[in-house]
Amino acid sequence: MKKLQLTHEIHCSVEHFWEVFFDKGFNTTLYLNELGFPKYEILEQREEGGKVAYRKTRGTPRADAPAAVKKLMGDGFGYDEEGRFDSSGRLWTFKLKMNTLADKLRTEGSVRCEAAGPDRCKRIMQMEFEAKIFGVGSIIEAFSEGEMKKGWDQSAAYMNRWVKDHPKAG
Numbered sequence: 001m002k003k004l005q006l007t008h009e010i011h012c013s014v015e016h017f018w019e020v021f022f023d024k025g026f027n028t029t030l031y032l033n034e035l036g037f038p039k040y041e042i043l044e045q046r047e048e049g050g051k052v053a054y055r056k057t058r059g060t061p062r063a064d065a066p067a068a069v070k071k072l073m074g075d076g077f078g079y080d081e082e083g084r085f086d087s088s089g090r091l092w093t094f095k096l097k098m099n100t101l102a103d104k105l106r107t108e109g110s111v112r113c114e115a116a117g118p119d120r121c122k123r124i125m126q127m128e129f130e131a132k133i134f135g136v137g138s139i140i141e142a143f144s145e146g147e148m149k150k151g152w153d154q155s156a157a158y159m160n161r162w163v164k165d166h167p168k169a170g
Contacts, residue, residue, distance in 0.1 A: 002141040008156035012163040022052040106130040
């Protein structure tokens with residue numbers, strides 16, 4: 001099992017961060033244009049008390065996987081992400097369900113956001129990867145960790161450009 005924790009500074013308030021995090025236009029552009037996913041869609045997004053409480057997405061990432069991973073996962077590798085937002089604790093928890101080897105692969109994590117000064121916050125993401133496949137599990141875990149790190153780093157840079165171009169009204 002691999003664990004990953006990343007912290008990124010985002011140039012907006014905590015409140016604006018969560019607004020952008022759940023913005024459908026931001027997410028669609030992030031995944032399709034910035035991260036280069038061939039496919040990405042928001043399957044469901046529910047609100048409670050005027051705030052997003054649940055979201056389910058489906059994505060097909062672009063990835064240059066090692067040969068052993070490609071052979072196991074196939075060309076159409078993708079996943080569904082299911083997440084819930086606890087607005088009182090300001091914590092997003094999520095699980096990825098892979099469309100191949102779902103019973104052998106586990107990826108889950110959380111995102112929280114803390115104030116870091118005027119119009120600044122820290123996005124803290126934690127994830128765990130587990131691949132229960134004899135002989136190649138550690139290769140899949142290491143590959144997943146690297147891809148997730150790269151994607152979350154890219155998403156932080158993109159989010160900072162987005163909040164600059166889409167300042168919070170009011």
